[in-house]
Amino acid sequence: MYEFEFVKPATVAEAVAALAEEDAQALGGGQTLIPTLKQRLAMPSKLVSLTGIPQLKEIGDNDGVLTIGGAVTHAAVAEAAADSYPALADLASHIGDPAVRNRGTIGGSLANNDPAACYPAAALGSGATIVTNRREITADEYFRGLFETALEEGEIITAVRFPVPEKANYQKFLQPASRFALVGVFVAKYAAGVRVAVTGASEEGVFRWREAEAALDASFAPDALDGHSVDAAGMIGDLHGTREYRAHLVKVMAKRAVAAA
Amino acid sequence: MAKVSMTVNGKAASGEVEGRTLLSSFLRDTLRLTGTHVGCDTSQCGACVVHVDGKAVKSCTMLALEAEGAEVATIEGQANADGSLNVIQQAFQDHHGLQCGFCTPGMVMSAAALLKDNPKPSEQEVRDYLEGNLCRCTGYHNIVKAIMAASGQDVSSIAAE
Numbered sequence: 001m002y003e004f005e006f007v008k009p010a011t012v013a014e015a016v017a018a019l020a021e022e023d024a025q026a027l028g029g030g031q032t033l034i035p036t037l038k039q040r041l042a043m044p045s046k047l048v049s050l051t052g053i054p055q056l057k058e059i060g061d062n063d064g065v066l067t068i069g070g071a072v073t074h075a076a077v078a079e080a081a082a083d084s085y086p087a088l089a090d091l092a093s094h095i096g097d098p099a100v101r102n103r104g105t106i107g108g109s110l111a112n113n114d115p116a117a118c119y120p121a122a123a124l125g126s127g128a129t130i131v132t133n134r135r136e137i138t139a140d141e142y143f144r145g146l147f148e149t150a151l152e153e154g155e156i157i158t159a160v161r162f163p164v165p166e167k168a169n170y171q172k173f174l175q176p177a178s179r180f181a182l183v184g185v186f187v188a189k190y191a192a193g194v195r196v197a198v199t200g201a202s203e204e205g206v207f208r209w210r211e212a213e214a215a216l217d218a219s220f221a222p223d224a225l226d227g228h229s230v231d232a233a234g235m236i237g238d239l240h241g242t243r244e245y246r247a248h249l250v251k252v253m254a255k256r257a258v259a260a261a
Numbered sequence: 262m263a264k265v266s267m268t269v270n271g272k273a274a275s276g277e278v279e280g281r282t283l284l285s286s287f288l289r290d291t292l293r294l295t296g297t298h299v300g301c302d303t304s305q306c307g308a309c310v311v312h313v314d315g316k317a318v319k320s321c322t323m324l325a326l327e328a329e330g331a332e333v334a335t336i337e338g339q340a341n342a343d344g345s346l347n348v349i350q351q352a353f354q355d356h357h358g359l360q361c362g363f364c365t366p367g368m369v370m371s372a373a374a375l376l377k378d379n380p381k382p383s384e385q386e387v388r389d390y391l392e393g394n395l396c397r398c399t400g401y402h403n404i405v406k407a408i409m410a411a412s413g414q415d416v417s418s419i420a421a422e
């Protein structure tokens with residue numbers, strides 16, 4: 001790691017001020033950023049820890065909307081959402097391993113937007129709202145491709161608001177070496193319609209499988225997806241799985257998610 | 262350099278560290294508590310697991326300064342007050358839960374974290390909890406057996422030695 005200064009502010013305002021400095025970067029749980037720094041793939045002059053800010057650790061459940069602070073760990077989401085949004089709790093409880101879940105945060109995961117990460121599927125599949133220190137961004141607007149988001153320089157995720165669906169489920173096909181998703185599909189059924197979000201599969205990052213959403217709106221059953229498929233072109237092809245394999249897995253995981261929801 | 266202070270195994274500990282100093286380096290190099298092992302340094306193997314405020318974390322993937330004011334527990338603090346092995350450590354010995362022993366500090370610390378939250382885990386729960394602890398020697402069966410035994414459960418039906 002290159003050298004950097006470390007600060008741990010106690011309020012969002014102090015963190016935002018510290019991040020205004022050139023080459024300052026936010027530090028959530030560090031479960032992505034610290035490995036990146038070790039590889040010298042980033043060279044921040046200052047790391048601004050978000051883990052000492054009480055406001056970012058709040059969790060609230062109001063009128064069918066679950067609000068999770070930006071620095072809430074995966075383990076805390078798994079516990080807090082168990083009754084209010086079980087599919088989200090289940091997703092959080094299968095990220096990485098217990099030690100990763102005790103440090104890694106929802107804000108860090110969504111800011112990083114790894115194409116194989118789990119939370120992007122939950123946020124897009126739930127039509128969540130990403131709340132920052134500056135504005136509110138709908139999930140449909142937020143994800144912009146591999147490791148790309150709508151976040152601007154120095155902007156921090158303060159909370160994520162999840163509308164709680166009638167039913168939902170996340171199916172993760174594990175890539176056993178990385179413990180990320182080889183393909184993951186999040187299906188959520190709302191009064192306004194079904195949402196299907198796919199992670200791990202596309203070269204463009206997390207995406208909505210709209211054809212499946214329309215089919216499931218007509219009939220929320222696994223067979224409703226018979227005859228539908230995603231195009232293998234544009235899927236990720238690597239040594240863990242070909243494009244065709246991933247395209248196939250998207251449908252299999254989507255059917256399993258519908259069956260389990 | 263900055264000063265960092267924390268409680269390690271019940272005793273006050275402090276030292277001068279850089280922003281980039283890892284908790285694992287602070288424990289091993291500054292405090293000379295070398296029981297915490299660094300197997301991969303890439304957040305994969307779990308040999309470096311310690312408890313920070315009661316929660317299992319990979320000390321190679323946390324900055325020392327993040328642990329300011331925290332209660333840290335390492336393998337060195339696990340033995341009973343009289344120096345004898347604690348229940349988990351003794352079970353690892355009794356059930357041959359280690360061979361080279363490199364992964365063992367992390368295994369024992371993960372096991373301790375699991376049993377604190379879930380005193381009678383099922384075999385599957387033990388295996389799931391060890392997802393982030395890699396062992397190159399034992400094939401895991403005897404580690405799982407040791408943890409089940411440490412929780413006071415009958416292990417006669419668990420995979421052969």
Ligand SMILES: Cc1cc2nc3c(=O)[nH]c(=O)nc-3n(C[C@H](O)[C@H](O)[C@H](O)COP(=O)(O)OP(=O)(O)OC[C@H]3O[C@@H](n4cnc5c(N)ncnc54)[C@H](O)[C@@H]3O)c2cc1C
Nearest residue numbers: 028029030031032033096104105107108111117118157180
């Ligand atoms: C062994 C292992 C297995 C893993 N398995 C999975 C898995 O199965 N599924 C999965 O989804 N993830 C997995 N992860 C990644 C893990 O979930 C990370 O915790 C997460 O991606 C990043 O969160 P963090 O809080 O650790 O962020 P950090 O590493 O601290 O930061 C990541 C990035 O986000 C920025 N950032 C952090 N917080 C905020 C914020 N509040 N606002 C704005 N920017 C912010 C940082 O500046 C940095 O650019 C795994 C990681 C490891 C080490």
Ligand code: FES
Nearest residue numbers: 300302306307321
């Ligand atoms: S040394 Fe920390 S996870 Fe391997």
Ligand code: FES
Nearest residue numbers: 360362396397398
């Ligand atoms: S006993 Fe050798 S790595 Fe586990």
